[in-house]
Amino acid sequence: MVTPTGISVGIDVGGTKCLGVALNGSGEIVAQSRRPTPRGAGSLPLLIDTLAQLADELGPYDELGVGVPGLVTRDGVLRAAPNLDGVADFDVAGLLGERVGRVVHVDNDATCAAVSEWMFGAARGVDNMVLVTLGTGIGGGLVMSGQLQRGRNGFAGEYGHMVVDPDGPPCPCGRRGCWERYASGSGLARLAREAAIGRRVSRVLDLAGGDPEAVRGEMVQQAAREGDDDSLRVIDDFGRWVAVGLVSLSNALDPEMFVLGGGLAAGADLYLDPIKHWYEELIYQPELRPMPRIEFAHWNEHAGAVGAALLWAAHEVS
Amino acid sequence: MVTPTGISVGIDVGGTKCLGVALNGSGEIVAQSRRPTPRGAGSLPLLIDTLAQLADELGPYDELGVGVPGLVTRDGVLRAAPNLDGVADFDVAGLLGERVGRVVHVDNDATCAAVSEWMFGAARGVDNMVLVTLGTGIGGGLVMSGQLQRGRNGFAGEYGHMVVDPDGPPCPCGRRGCWERYASGSGLARLAREAAIGRRVSRVLDLAGGDPEAVRGEMVQQAAREGDDDSLRVIDDFGRWVAVGLVSLSNALDPEMFVLGGGLAAGADLYLDPIKHWYEELIYQPELRPMPRIEFAHWNEHAGAVGAALLWAAHEVS
Numbered sequence: 001m002v003t004p005t006g007i008s009v010g011i012d013v014g015g016t017k018c019l020g021v022a023l024n025g026s027g028e029i030v031a032q033s034r035r036p037t038p039r040g041a042g043s044l045p046l047l048i049d050t051l052a053q054l055a056d057e058l059g060p061y062d063e064l065g066v067g068v069p070g071l072v073t074r075d076g077v078l079r080a081a082p083n084l085d086g087v088a089d090f091d092v093a094g095l096l097g098e099r100v101g102r103v104v105h106v107d108n109d110a111t112c113a114a115v116s117e118w119m120f121g122a123a124r125g126v127d128n129m130v131l132v133t134l135g136t137g138i139g140g141g142l143v144m145s146g147q148l149q150r151g152r153n154g155f156a157g158e159y160g161h162m163v164v165d166p167d168g169p170p171c172p173c174g175r176r177g178c179w180e181r182y183a184s185g186s187g188l189a190r191l192a193r194e195a196a197i198g199r200r201v202s203r204v205l206d207l208a209g210g211d212p213e214a215v216r217g218e219m220v221q222q223a224a225r226e227g228d229d230d231s232l233r234v235i236d237d238f239g240r241w242v243a244v245g246l247v248s249l250s251n252a253l254d255p256e257m258f259v260l261g262g263g264l265a266a267g268a269d270l271y272l273d274p275i276k277h278w279y280e281e282l283i284y285q286p287e288l289r290p291m292p293r294i295e296f297a298h299w300n301e302h303a304g305a306v307g308a309a310l311l312w313a314a315h316e317v318s
Numbered sequence: 319m320v321t322p323t324g325i326s327v328g329i330d331v332g333g334t335k336c337l338g339v340a341l342n343g344s345g346e347i348v349a350q351s352r353r354p355t356p357r358g359a360g361s362l363p364l365l366i367d368t369l370a371q372l373a374d375e376l377g378p379y380d381e382l383g384v385g386v387p388g389l390v391t392r393d394g395v396l397r398a399a400p401n402l403d404g405v406a407d408f409d410v411a412g413l414l415g416e417r418v419g420r421v422v423h424v425d426n427d428a429t430c431a432a433v434s435e436w437m438f439g440a441a442r443g444v445d446n447m448v449l450v451t452l453g454t455g456i457g458g459g460l461v462m463s464g465q466l467q468r469g470r471n472g473f474a475g476e477y478g479h480m481v482v483d484p485d486g487p488p489c490p491c492g493r494r495g496c497w498e499r500y501a502s503g504s505g506l507a508r509l510a511r512e513a514a515i516g517r518r519v520s521r522v523l524d525l526a527g528g529d530p531e532a533v534r535g536e537m538v539q540q541a542a543r544e545g546d547d548d549s550l551r552v553i554d555d556f557g558r559w560v561a562v563g564l565v566s567l568s569n570a571l572d573p574e575m576f577v578l579g580g581g582l583a584a585g586a587d588l589y590l591d592p593i594k595h596w597y598e599e600l601i602y603q604p605e606l607r608p609m610p611r612i613e614f615a616h617w618n619e620h621a622g623a624v625g626a627a628l629l630w631a632a633h634e635v636s
Contacts (some may be wrong), residue, residue: 071606079606128470142571144467151462151572152446153607154596161602162566165483173602248480252570253460253471284479285492288397289471 008063009055010309012109012302013037013047015083020054021302022061023309027120027152033057034126047084048092052099062177065105065311066092067112067304068126076106082172105311107150109263110157112307113297114141115314116146117259120306121298130255131297132159133262134242138180144253148314160184164244170218185264187216191241192234196203201230221267239274240282246275247282250292261297268296326381327373328627329363330427330620331355331394333387333401336409338372339620340379341627345438351375365402366410369418383423384410384627385430386544392472394424398580417621423629428475428579430625431615432459433466433632435577438624439616448573449615450477451580452560455497456498460627464569466632478502482562503582506535509580510552513538519548557592558600564593565600568610580617586614
């Protein structure tokens, strides 16, 4: 693993804002800036402008990386992005590279989060790690044998669409029972809503003003923190679903460590024990293997930008 | 990838026999031999004798490798093996190495099969490949970034225990709905038996002498080859279950190629089209990615032994 000698800039493109950081060789953020993500028809050239302006503002720099939400090829082309407008084979690396006059490294935002945790976060020094982002959906990244693993096309880490129940609820991807229908932020909200409809979480129903359809994940978190047993049972069920996927990933990949990132990391104190409990219940032959470390991410809001700033090094070794 | 200059010997330890091969630097079998696997209480020292005798018989050789059924640590210790007697932390690499006076490479038999396909079989030259063995259960191996991936403990590739339906039939591993309950040889038999009990496969029931409990996977294969529509529907359902797991592996690992090995490879002509059909139905965003190659293994009976003979090279680069 090579670390930067100077400053590298990373920008995380989100659906509402672009967040840029300047990172020094020790993995410290020395400057940051944000701008709204241009949206609407014809906004993609404006997005390139925005990225170039952010990079200028944060420079001078040696290396530039960008994290984007969607399927990214190994050449840095964004093939599709549900949360950006008009994206179809959008050559971020090529267009921005031409604009700034140097090589630009581009990867999926969850892959960037994996890089940030692996190089300067919770999984520093870990050669076999799986990062899972628990947000609205589920994404992730993979390090094996001390190398970032991107797969043939660059699409590795789409853990959210592993099927955990082929007769489960429909997924926007067109299938049923994808892991992210259960173990993401929207999965938690669905579990809580179903409990409210079934009159099993009266405190949560209160918080939702009596309307089970208005129940959100935050409400079950709040009630659970107040000690509400019904809500703690929903959290336990949620933890079981997270563990079901982690166990499948363990059986396939045998990592030393799982890092859990994404928006749900804010509720880490509630979920971590149920996740670990169910992991031990569900793993194949637990007595024959050490329990992997399961921890929440070190980087929160800056995970994508920091990882983007480090892509040049992560891509070099992989 | 380094190829051997002289002869390497590989031995595949099965529940009934040990099969040894001498392999030249071009991946050709130049000699082979087999002996019964010693079984019963106290047979493990006899197993070491048997392995040493096979190696002697096939030598002289430069390198020696052994494939064993079960969970194998990175140091070549067999932690558990349901199909061998009395195994608990059986140090195959250490004991055999002492006996033959050189380093012995030991790995899981499915990992050996992956190595044989990757170095001298169907996946030669492929940097990102997943081997899945469809036998009584499901095992496998993984190559990413042109390296054999063994995971932290050496246990990667236990794909059979990925959960595809948490309310599905019980698995000997203690959980429910593991992939191998559906997509293995015993999974095919179960699907066929359920169809027979439901009176949906009269030809298969004939072949089983009218007893649905006597239905085996071979019978539904035979009836399907005769053109029996009911049996072809069972095969199609089986292909769908295989595809469910392959799709999950694609979403997680994005391989260029899947190689399907194990005993069910004998029915490749029947399964391959349904598997590919369902894969395309089930994969996330098929229009955005090339279809991976899905092929049956090149090596059959010799897969494990050939891969064991190549472990020295595969372990070296990983």
